[in-house]
Amino acid sequence: MNEFSLWTVFTLVVGLVAILAFIAGNAMALVWMERKVAGFIQRRPGPNQLGPAGVLQSVADAVKLLFKQILKPSNADSIIFFLAPILSFFPVALLFMPLPFSPFFTAYSPNLGLLLILAFSGINVLAVLLAGWSSNNKYSLYGAARGVSQSVAYEIPLLLAVLAIAFQHGTLNLSEIVEQQGGWPWQWNVFTQPLAFLIYFISIFGETNRSPFDLPEAESELTAGFHTEYSGMGFALFFLAEYANMVLVCCVATALFLGGWKGPFLDGFWWFLAKAYGLLFIMMWVRWTYPRARFDMLLNLNWKWLLPLGALNLLATAFVMKLF
Amino acid sequence: MMEIITRLVFGLYLLVILGGAGLAVFSANLVRAFVGMVATLLGAAGLYLLMQSPFLAFMQLLIYVGAICVLIFFALMLTNAYQGGDESAPAPLSKFARSLLAGLAPLVLLLPTVLLHPVAAKEKPEATPLAELGKVLLEEYTVPFELISIILLIAMAGGVFLAWERRNR
Known part of the structure; x- marks a missing residue:
């Protein structure tokens, strides 16, 4: 850990404020992007009324959510009901701290950065559970139960894939992992660890509850799953946390597998953002292309394919690392 | 400060x-x-x-x-x-007494060891590097480390065994 000084406090505070702004800005941009991508894929214009190409649509949505009345079901547990959305959003700012956007734009670079992200992202599952239970509603409860069995399952192959990378570089510091990769695509980890990248990329769909694995909030079966009863800012916090988590997993993938802020020329945060947004675009593309998986398919894919493959990949990595 | x-x-x-x-x-x-x-x-x-x-x-x-x-x-x-189920009724006093006993048991088991082998207190805590921690666990304390994993494995097998019994009935 760093020595305590005013400078550290200053960088932490500035970093936190910048990250919160980044999260809010990204969520708005992503909602617009998601709708536009969905529109193009389904051959319709998408939002196009507010501002040029509908860019102000998200602003209008945000204002609407801010002013909407917050309702609570009469039999809900009021403390836990309002605790859940807060619990879902509060770790998000912390999760972005160790991300190396560029050598300069890193809020905090601890040696255990990767572990910090993995540890605090588990709190989101807890929030989903509490929300589902406290709503006192069968749809919410089913959504929460699905969310948990899915998150707990997909966390394991995700950890195995991340562990293989940590093993290869001998560090859990994201900045150092980026430092050890080169600028050209064949110097990235995705080139040496393609299987780990594939496992990671499939797992993040399960972890972030994104279609085709969006069973916790499957509209056609569960209304809206665990957040059925939330309105106004309660819903907005879940929504923000969901999009922030999407950005986060893509940013971590960029740092771990795609060389982070390094590019063929002119290293900088623009490479990081471009790669992360590329991954986000693929996530949206998948969402609007594939139908929702059935729940047994989802769990079978995880326990029968991803988990053994991840374990084998880790073993192979250990073997190769010992050999060379 | x-x-x-x-x-x-x-x-x-x-x-x-x-x-x-x-x-x-x-x-x-x-x-x-x-x-x-x-x-x-x-x-x-x-x-x-x-x-x-x-x-x-x-x-x-x-x-x-x-x-x-x-x-x-x-x-x-x-x-x-x-809410309002059986467990929301106040628990009988004997239950509290028994859980207090169970809570104090680890204290009784661990206290002698802690008192007999006190760890030297430090003015300021020092961070141990992760690599050093791993080395100590896998070199100096290999046997206890592996024993703990065996305990966990037995607990897991026991859990599966208990659940299996109930399903067959």
């Missing part, structure tokens, strides 16, 4: 731990008791951070808050423990 901040933060974590524990023990609602337990575990993670061992703190979060608590809650949900 640093000293005062540390003391304040320590007090804060202590409050979180004790408050959470109180909620876990005395709450009539199972899920509120569960939230209390989560608060206690979070407070303990904070204490690890204060003692300059972020690795332990993150592991506490990853394993206890992220995995074990979630599984416990999952089991709670399956029991369909609605």
Whole structure:
């Protein structure tokens, strides 16, 4: 850990404020992007009324959510009901701290950065559970139960894939992992660890509850799953946390597998953002292309394919690392 | 300055731990008791951070808050423990006495060891590098480390065995 000084406090505070702004800005941009991508894929214009190409649509949505009345079901547990959305959003700012956007734009670079992200992202599952239970509603409860069995399952192959990378570089510091990769695509980890990248990329769909694995909030079966009863800012916090988590997993993938802020020329945060947004675009593309998986398919894919493959990949990595 | 901040933060974590524990023990609602337990575990993670061992703190979060608590809650949900159920009635005094006894048992078991082999106190906590920690675990303490994993394996097998029995009946 760093020595305590005013400078550290200053960088932490500035970093936190910048990250919160980044999260809010990204969520708005992503909602617009998601709708536009969905529109193009389904051959319709998408939002196009507010501002040029509908860019102000998200602003209008945000204002609407801010002013909407917050309702609570009469039999809900009021403390836990309002605790859940807060619990879902509060770790998000912390999760972005160790991300190396560029050598300069890193809020905090601890040696255990990767572990910090993995540890605090588990709190989101807890929030989903509490929300589902406290709503006192069968749809919410089913959504929460699905969310948990899915998150707990997909966390394991995700950890195995991340562990293989940590093993290869001998560090859990994201900045150092980026430092050890080169600028050209064949110097990235995705080139040496393609299987780990594939496992990671499939797992993040399960972890972030994104279609085709969006069973916790499957509209056609569960209304809206665990957040059925939330309105106004309660819903907005879940929504923000969901999009922030999407950005986060893509940013971590960029740092771990795609060389982070390094590019063929002119290293900088623009490479990081471009790669992360590329991954986000693929996530949206998948969402609007594939139908929702059935729940047994989802769990079978995880326990029968991803988990053994991840374990084998880790073993192979250990073997190769010992050999060379 | 640093000293005062540390003391304040320590007090804060202590409050979180004790408050959470109180909620876990005395709450009539199972899920509120569960939230209390989560608060206690979070407070303990904070204490690890204060003692300059972020690795332990993150592991506490990853394993206890992220995995074990979630599984416990999952089991709670399956029991369909609605408000106003049987468990919301005040527990009999004998139950409190027995749980107090069970809670004190680890203290009785661990206290002699701690008193006989006190760890030298340090003025300021020092961070141990992760590589060093791994080396100590896998070189000096290999046998206890492996024994712990055997205990966990036996516990897991036992759990599966118990569940199997019930399903066949």
